[in-house]
Amino acid sequence: MTDGLDNAAEDRELLFDRIRNALADEIATGKLEAGAALDEQQLADRFGASRTPVREALRQLAANGLVEVRARRGVVVARMTPERIMDMFETAAEIEAMCVRLATYRMTPLERSHLIELHDASEPIVKKGDFDAYDTFNRAFHEAIYHATHNSFLAEEAIAIRHRLMAFRRAQLQQEERLDRSRAEHEAIMQAIAEGDGEMASRRMRAHMLNAATALRRFIEANKFG
Amino acid sequence: MTDGLDNAAEDRELLFDRIRNALADEIATGKLEAGAALDEQQLADRFGASRTPVREALRQLAANGLVEVRARRGVVVARMTPERIMDMFETAAEIEAMCVRLATYRMTPLERSHLIELHDASEPIVKKGDFDAYDTFNRAFHEAIYHATHNSFLAEEAIAIRHRLMAFRRAQLQQEERLDRSRAEHEAIMQAIAEGDGEMASRRMRAHMLNAATALRRFIEANKFG
DNA sequence: GAACGTATTTTTGCATACACAAAACAGCCT
DNA sequence: AGGCTGTTTTGTGTATGCAAAAATACGTTC
Structure with a gap:
């Protein structure tokens, strides 16, 4: 392996x-x-x-x-207008949605249990409000999904795009309730995966990503960034 | 060449x-x-x-x-195994599917008519069996769809992946009937777009791309390539 | 005063030179 | 024989120098 x-x-x-x-x-x-x-x-x-x-x-x-x-x-x-950043987020959201759909249909039982473990482990992190730890977990969670697509090229592309978006982590959205909502959205995605409903997992993942993007957009506009 | x-x-x-x-x-x-x-x-x-x-x-x-x-x-x-190439094709297929779905919902009437023009112009090319001309048209057709997503970042990514796959054009599948089938598949995609059914356009585009990939896979295996 | 052509400067693209890390090798030891 | 260690060798990473192409400044002409 x-x-x-x-x-x-x-x-x-x-x-x-x-x-x-x-x-x-x-x-x-x-x-x-x-x-x-x-x-x-x-x-x-x-x-x-x-x-x-x-x-x-x-x-x-x-x-x-x-x-x-x-x-x-x-x-x-490169001129990074708010529009372009939103385009990047939308693309990332669509790719993540694609990944979780494929992953739902292809993941092995082992990969599924690993993902569940990861998700469960995030609860105390949210409770503590540890943003750095949640960031690390979040990355691992999403990358586990990429990996479970059993398409290494797609996984690499997804990681690359995530990395490119990471450049705007200064708007790290360190808002208490966003952490809660993020985990709740993960929960919903996990449920769809458990039911083997890739389409639903996909829609929920897209919504999850776009929520994060919307939060960022508010931050951007508030800070007159761009 | x-x-x-x-x-x-x-x-x-x-x-x-x-x-x-x-x-x-x-x-x-x-x-x-x-x-x-x-x-x-x-x-x-x-x-x-x-x-x-x-x-x-x-x-x-x-x-x-x-x-x-x-x-x-x-x-x-880089070691380019057949598996990896298929992974690349699958990723490309999914991204193309994503693009045509978004494009269906977002394209302007002008963009729609441009796409129709392009598609119509491909008929005599197929009749003549002009592979080079069809390749040029095909590229324009797909890029018109990327553009119609109104997401420039996504469009660039799609072009980049198409470019990367282009490296394997040596298996250019110069088979008469593939040209015909390719246009027929475009036709089906166009119809779904005309009906405003992005999901169907998406499914048909994915099938279209995977057909091309399957044809390539046969070629690869026949030639013991890898 | 504006437009154009030329000289100067600036900056990239490439060549060459050098320093240092990592593989390859040799010799020594157990 | 096999493994460890010091040395050689190979090849990357970086610095510097040089030439050509842009950018700029300048003067001339209308």
Whole structure:
């Protein structure tokens, strides 16, 4: 059996990784505003490095959609309008819905019991209101569903999109009742899975994701972000 | 023979683009077998270039999933088993199904008439049995649907996945009756769209994609590919 | 004053050079 | 023989230099 997440193996963080993470953070937090030109030499100076790792970092950011490269014309921060973020959330919601539908029909009894265990374990976390722990659980919960689709490519895509959305975790929605509602929605999804009703699980998952997105939209609009 | 896999927006082709395309082709055609180590200096010599553009090409291939990079341990050709290719096709089918469902509910009358025009124009192409022309049309047809979702992020993702699958176009299924069937399936999808039945359009699109995948699977198994 | 063409500057794309980590190898020990 | 350890070797990660293409500044012409 392959474990699933194996690349936690970054012993010594590579330079371009540090630069990429730093830039990703600055873009996500809005420090670098949309459309801003990213000069390679300038960034190299800022990070005390050469242009080489900066270039590599920028290309990776481009692959993640955070920046846009124009051949021979430099790199600019991708403009992340609220509309685009909502598009991303909708896409993520649809993909999650797709995953849970396939997972419902394909998961093994072992995978099902594992998911139930995970879900049960989240109750005390909600009770305590531990946001970080819930975030970790939530990720594991959703990734367990991806895995249960028995489609590794789809699982990777789902993880990638989740990762891209993670960039906006600064609006982490640390609201008490959202934690409660989130778990209640998980509960409903679990029930549909238990009944083997993939379509219902799918609809509930979509609603679950869109609820989170709506909460984020409110946050975005309140903070005049974008 | 294998041209136009990228957008024609690049005036003068950059060196790393040429290298990337060449490598992508060699990987797709199986010239470079799965698991093979890709030495940067070696490739640089082969292309008469330096390591710099080779590195960039390899990173882009990694972003497209054709190779795998292990930090400080080089790059290897991703192992593309038939199972993985089928996973990719299933994912593509599900995403296409998702797109056509959303498009059915959201497309404007203008977009609808454009799609009808496209579909009508494909009839003489099928009659003539012009595979290249049908390929071009097919792409336009599907991309029109992506666009009609009015979700630009989703549209980009769909295009990206279609692009990744394009790597396996060597099994281009140049079979007369497949062309006919493909258009007939489009016809059925169009009808569901016309009736405003997104769910039915979705199911038919999924079937359409999976038919193509099944045809490919037969080809793969017949050719002992993998 | 505006439009155009040219010179200058800036910045990317590529080449080369170097440092250091990890595999490959050799010799030594048990 | 087999395993451990120090050394060599290979190859990646990073720095720097150079040339060409954009961007910009400038002067000329109308």
